[in-house]
Amino acid sequence: MSIGKALLEIRTAREPVITQKMISDATGLTVNFLSLVENERRGLSKTSAQKIADACSVPPCFLDILALPDSGTEVDKEIRELKEAVRSSLSKLVSFRG
Numbered sequence: 001m002s003i004g005k006a007l008l009e010i011r012t013a014r015e016p017v018i019t020q021k022m023i024s025d026a027t028g029l030t031v032n033f034l035s036l037v038e039n040e041r042r043g044l045s046k047t048s049a050q051k052i053a054d055a056c057s058v059p060p061c062f063l064d065i066l067a068l069p070d071s072g073t074e075v076d077k078e079i080r081e082l083k084e085a086v087r088s089s090l091s092k093l094v095s096f097r098g
Contacts, residue, residue, distance in 0.1 A: 003044050026055035028051070058093065
């Protein structure tokens with residue numbers, strides 16, 4: 001999974017969904033930029049990732065963990081388990097710091 005798909009997953013993992021506009025308002029990043037990131041047309045700097053994570057009330061490592069590739073190796077099982085732990089945590093979060 002890419003960092004953009006990880007961002008999309010974090011935004012949409014809870015109710016109510018966090019919109020790109022909400023993140024834009026909270027971070028100063030444009031909606032257009034966020035869309036480009038989610039569609040894998042732009043990368044994300046550590047500074048921008050930190051701003052987004054803060055706005056979504058998640059640790060920045062959640063983006064990194066969800067973006068880890070599935071390699072098909074023995075380590076892959078551990079990565080899947082880690083991703084599932086992150087997803088479980090996301091479903092329990094309710095706040096948005098926007």
